[in-house]
Amino acid sequence: MKRDSALNPPMGPPVAAPPAGTPSRRSRAAGLLRACRPRQWLKNALVFAAPAAAGVLTTGAGLRGSLVAFAAFCLAAGGSYLFNDAADVAADRRHPRKRLRPIAAGIVSVRLARTAGAVLLAAGLLAGLAGGWPLAAVVTAYLALTFSYTLWLKHQPVVDLVAVAGCHVVRAYAGAVAVSVPVxxxxxxxxxxxxxxxxxxxxxxxxxxxxxxxxxxxxxxxxxxxxxxxxxxxxxxxxxxxxxxxxxxxxxxxxxxxxxxxxxxxxxxxxxxxxxxxxxxxxxxxxxxxxxxxxxxxxxxxxxxxxxxxxxxx
The missing domain is CATH 1.20.120 (Four Helix Bundle (Hemerythrin (Met), subunit A))
Structure with a gap:
């Protein structure tokens, strides 16, 4: 089947183990940032959907509340990705593309990923609290869903589809909660x-x-x-x-x-x-x-x- 090379570059053969050698501190820091998948934070833009639909995104309070929600979910998502990749490290090393992820490639250790992930999760909850307890509750629900997915739901056919889709819905609902608009x-x-x-x-x-x-x-x-x-x-x-x-x-x-x-x-x-x-x-x-x-x-x-x-x- 023909593939779009611009969107999916050619993938090499899978590897079973990370490369030998100790990564430098700079490469670990860069790898840690990449493991947080900042490009996937684009999904968190869903928090702006409800405020925009309600016409309050252009107001000062609406914009501030939406930005707080966006920051909270970026932090929470980054931490979740670190824990997820740490749990999937063995499977990722068998995947032709995911083997290049920093944790699977050995650039970031599993221990470092979990430590940084815990810090980001705590920061995400604190950011949620800064937006009010309703937003913090939604961020907590998001984390509960993502951890349930990492530990169990992703192994359940059909349910795994609904679980991942549910994470997107929670993001969108968080935007409404952050600015107190009905959904x-x-x-x-x-x-x-x-x-x-x-x-x-x-x-x-x-x-x-x-x-x-x-x-x-x-x-x-x-x-x-x-x-x-x-x-x-x-x-x-x-x-x-x-x-x-x-x-x-x-x-x-x-x-x-x-x-x-x-x-x-x-x-x-x-x-x-x-x-x-x-x-x-x-x-x-x-x-x-x-x-x-x-x-x-x-x-x-x-x-x-x-x-x-x-x-x-x-």
Missing amino acids: TSWFLVVVSLGSLLLVAGKREAELRARPGDGQVARATLETYTASYLGHVRVMASGAMIVTYCLWALQEHTGPAKAFCALSIVPFVLVVLRHALLVDRGVGEEPEELVLRDRPLQVFLALMLILLACGIQLA
Whole structure:
């Protein structure tokens, strides 16, 4: 199957052990930062969704609350990634790409990863408390879900898809809690279905990218087939488009309705573009798609501009 080399560079053969030698302090620090996966913090931008939809993101209080939530989730996510990679170090060393992660490659020791992870988790909870106890409670729920995933849920087929999607939904809900705005059922349904769509696409790309010997680093992938994950994507994308259309056409009036209705077009284009990229085998890292795929960026920007106009006119 043809793959997009810009999004997925060629992968070398898996290795069974980290390289010999003691990494320098500078390389450990750089590796520790990379192990926190700062590119994946882009997912935490979901905390801005509810405040933006409520029209309070442009206010001082709304922006401050959203930024506090974003910082809290970046810290918490960084700590979670460190603990997750420390737990998965043996499996990651058998994966053609994940073997290059700092912990799997031996640049960062498991002990250092867990120590730094604990510090980041504590900092994330303190940042959540700075935004109020409701935000701290949501951050705690997020951490409980991520640790449940690391220790058990990721080994349960189907449940692992819902667990990862649930982490995205918690992020979006945290944004609403941080600025004290109500969360509509429309918002939760669209975010939930969109999250499930991304996770199914990620698993499908991982399944297609497995080594030629058929081995997979993620145990649950053995239970999935590309056709099943494709079915999940079709179900989630169809339901999400219908829900978004109902929200855009039924929940607005006047000029706001016109802009929200127009946003349906780029919204559908985003879904279709994502489907194309996953079918081409480049959906293993959804955040990389947003950062590198120009058509996807254009469709997202157009959708956000139309939504911003609709929200301001509401």
